Amino acid sequence: MIRDDIKAATTTAMKAKDSARLGALRLISAALKNKDIELRTGTPPADDDVLVADVLTKMAKQRRESIEMYVTGNRPELADAERAELGVIEGFMPQQMAAGEAMAVIRGLVEELGASSVKDMGKVMAALRERFAGQIDMSSASAMVKTALSS
Structure with a gap:
């Protein structure tokens, strides 16, 4: 499951003291927890990986939009930070179809x-x-x- 992979990666990042990766992983965990809370009143999806993939897809889209805005606004340091987060997020997303x-x-x-x-x-x-x-x-x-x- 993708959630288990995210938890394992979080532990590994903590041990390696990789603060940038750890921050991105914590953002992912927080987004998933928010989605779980949101779904408490509704019916949860049959497959948890579909839910996680949906959350990751939305997060990736947000990062891409932010990168575009930062590049347009001549803020390369912020765009680089968003690219790093996007790389972590895309690492857990399912492979895209051609x-x-x-x-x-x-x-x-x-x-x-x-x-x-x-x-x-x-x-x-x-x-x-x-x-x-x-x-x-x-x-x-x-x-x-x-x-x-x-x-």
Whole structure:
């Protein structure tokens, strides 16, 4: 499980006195704990790794946006700190699918769900998010789903 890997990495970073990595790992742990608290009232997902991948994906997106803003604002030291955190976060994320593989998965889902028009896009995206969270970039997947449904 990804949570166990994060806990083990936190312990290792503490022992190695790697404060930068430890800080990023603690941010990940805090985000996961916040998500767990948020889900207490709702129904938890069937697979914990999907939940963790979702949290990590959101954190990575936030870091990328921050890096872009820091580079634009001529703050390279802050951008470097965000890049270091992003590297730690991406180390625990599932491997991203290549574009061709993602398109094949999307076409398979379209056939499986019997989706025939753009009106069925929500159904396909929900199934995609449920089965492949963290493995496919959802913003690019949206365009691929539109392409698959329009052809």
